[in-house]
Amino acid sequence: MGEPYYVTTAISYPNGKPHIGHAYEAIATDVIARNRKAEGFDVRFQTGTDEHGLKMMQKARDLGVTPAALCDEMSRYFRDMCDALNIGYDVFIRTTEPRHHEATQELWRRMEANGDLYLDRYEGWYSIRDEAYYDESELVAGEGGEKLSPQGTPVEWTVEESWFFRLSKYQDKLLELYSSGDFIKPESRRNEVTRFVEGGLRDLSVSRTSFDWGIKVPGSENHVMYVWVDALTNYLTGLGFPDENGDYSKYWPANLHVIGKDIVRFHAIYWPAFLMSAGVPLPRQVFGHGFLLNRGQKESKSLGNVTDPIGLAETFGVDALRYFLMREVAFGQDGSYSPEAIVTRCNAELANSFGNLAQRSLSMIFKNMDGIVKAGLPQTEADAALFASVREGIAGLRKSFTDLAFSDGLESWMRAVFACNQYVDEQAPWALRKTDPERMEAVLMVLFQVVRDLAIAVRPVVPTAIDKLLDQMGQGADARDYAALEAADWFTALAASGYKVDKPQGVFPRLELPEEAAA
Numbered sequence: 001m002g003e004p005y006y007v008t009t010a011i012s013y014p015n016g017k018p019h020i021g022h023a024y025e026a027i028a029t030d031v032i033a034r035n036r037k038a039e040g041f042d043v044r045f046q047t048g049t050d051e052h053g054l055k056m057m058q059k060a061r062d063l064g065v066t067p068a069a070l071c072d073e074m075s076r077y078f079r080d081m082c083d084a085l086n087i088g089y090d091v092f093i094r095t096t097e098p099r100h101h102e103a104t105q106e107l108w109r110r111m112e113a114n115g116d117l118y119l120d121r122y123e124g125w126y127s128i129r130d131e132a133y134y135d136e137s138e139l140v141a142g143e144g145g146e147k148l149s150p151q152g153t154p155v156e157w158t159v160e161e162s163w164f165f166r167l168s169k170y171q172d173k174l175l176e177l178y179s180s181g182d183f184i185k186p187e188s189r190r191n192e193v194t195r196f197v198e199g200g201l202r203d204l205s206v207s208r209t210s211f212d213w214g215i216k217v218p219g220s221e222n223h224v225m226y227v228w229v230d231a232l233t234n235y236l237t238g239l240g241f242p243d244e245n246g247d248y249s250k251y252w253p254a255n256l257h258v259i260g261k262d263i264v265r266f267h268a269i270y271w272p273a274f275l276m277s278a279g280v281p282l283p284r285q286v287f288g289h290g291f292l293l294n295r296g297q298k299e300s301k302s303l304g305n306v307t308d309p310i311g312l313a314e315t316f317g318v319d320a321l322r323y324f325l326m327r328e329v330a331f332g333q334d335g336s337y338s339p340e341a342i343v344t345r346c347n348a349e350l351a352n353s354f355g356n357l358a359q360r361s362l363s364m365i366f367k368n369m370d371g372i373v374k375a376g377l378p379q380t381e382a383d384a385a386l387f388a389s390v391r392e393g394i395a396g397l398r399k400s401f402t403d404l405a406f407s408d409g410l411e412s413w414m415r416a417v418f419a420c421n422q423y424v425d426e427q428a429p430w431a432l433r434k435t436d437p438e439r440m441e442a443v444l445m446v447l448f449q450v451v452r453d454l455a456i457a458v459r460p461v462v463p464t465a466i467d468k469l470l471d472q473m474g475q476g477a478d479a480r481d482y483a484a485l486e487a488a489d490w491f492t493a494l495a496a497s498g499y500k501v502d503k504p505q506g507v508f509p510r511l512e513l514p515e516e517a518a519a
């Protein structure tokens, strides 16, 4: 097994069904996990649901059910979404699990032992929706002049006895963390957080007495912990913390927390401060991705434009949705989607360019060579040039994916696909069939090899379709990682095995715009 690599998504609030933002984050993180696996890492991938807090309690009360029953029901939708989108997580964590209570209480005890927790009174503007207190200066005015949080959610003046965390003590250490290395990405978010922390940090209220749907504060049982202390600790719980043997010793500190831009503050300020206080090593990176908009607009129940991501995957196919999101949106920035954009992008790149290249190549081998794979045919300069272009395109993809620049990586891959299609047009194997059948065979064998390499390269993004394609190319299920790209003798070995290509089945169908979307 390779070097450990631990990656997480945020854990979702299951107070509604999963939306496209949840799907986007899960897909992006799954692509990262599959890419790291392909690169030879020993990957651990965790996702889950964040089930405590006032919001869940109120929702359960409105529905006349217990919070626990509501959480069971709602968390299921998030697991189902992961299944529907081919999200290959290793651990799905729920914060209502007993092991999570234990882990969080242990983290609390360690922060307390370090002298960072004290009891006081809290007054301030609290947003239930954001589960956060805001400073007067941060509030904005609503349309009717009412006070709203910076996220536009209602706030209420709240007074309660509370435990406090000495966040102010960590200001310098946090600034040092941001300035050295890559803790916060992308750069724009690092700058935002740095400016915020430079403005001064106040101690943080970390317990509530006004409700009880949460994790009890050890030794202070009328308090439940602030939901963010609870939620952030999930990243440790899933590794067995506080047991520091086993998975924890292998995978902590996490390599990457993938989260959306609205919760960067919690992950880049509170989380490292809690960990510093508890004497736990810090994760290496927090990446704040952008928001996904529906035709440029935020989805909301009142606009009636909320999209069910599972429905999108059913309409266009899981792989097409995954490809679209990774290709269309520059990771880190906001992006927009629409049925037209999905159809246009996927037809141009997956169906017409790569899908067609693969299908044409395998069909010609099947028809004109009885499907036989032949090694050792003479090569021309054009062949060598194509191999070089494909190598370069794949190297570009790998480099960009390592930097989490997925759209750039796929663009580099597409350039190699275009080079292949241009090669097919120039070599015109259908014409060679009559004039120079030997050369035709050589051309088709070049195509077989480059299609295989391009397929392996893009597999983390569109795993199902690529596996179907590689199955038709005699590629072993255990030889689809990037190490296979460097295997020198795979092609001669395949030819020597007597492998024959069967009548190929296309794996990237052309998409149609559904009628209701076209109307």
Ligand code: ME8
Residues within 6 Å of the ligand: 009, 010, 011, 012, 013, 014, 020, 021, 022, 024, 025, 050, 231, 232, 233, 234, 258, 259, 260, 261, 262, 263, 290, 291, 292, 293
């Ligand atoms: O914030 N586009 O949960 P959540 C892209 N429980 N990403 C989006 C998005 C959109 N339109 N809307 C939300 C929480 N997200 C907490 C996290 S982690 C210890 C606790 C992202 O269900 C959002 O930024 O509101 C977050 O990363 C994730 O979806 C879950 O959001």
